[in-house]
Amino acid sequence: MIAALIFVVSVAAFLQFFISYCHALLASAGAVEISGPLRDLARSTGSAAAGVDVERVMGLARLCPDLGHKADPAGAINVYFRLLCFTERFARPTMPFATGWIEAECKSWVHFAAIALDRRISSNRALIAQELGAAL
Secondary structure, eight states, rough: OOHHHHHHHHHHHHHHHHHHHHHHHHHHEEEEEEOOOHTTTTTSSHHHHHHHHHHHHHHHHHHHTTTTOOTTTTHHHHHHHHHHHHHHHHHHHOOOHHHHHHHHHHHHHHHHHHHHHHHEEEEHHHHHHHHHHOOO
């Protein structure tokens, strides 16, 4: 019984830390400007549109590999987004006041994903230019 209590408290503490970490990442990414072509991609007006934008941005991110091999917190943010989507399903009928916050977090996730995609594109362009310069 004590082991189960310790486990539940540990999971709760981990979730609190994880949510704070992801929220801080999204807040820091909010100050970064997106390049012109990706700016239209990151626009969203509601929860359904945010879901469409997420799938579009994630599809483009899968097409653009990260060749720079830098540490990318996008995996944690993806888990956070899936956790938000799961929470929104249950919060909509029981806690309608929380859905506004969840939709705002989803919009900031789309912005974060577009920034990550923009960084991948610029990193890959720089790597290609470096390789072409070395080959000459």
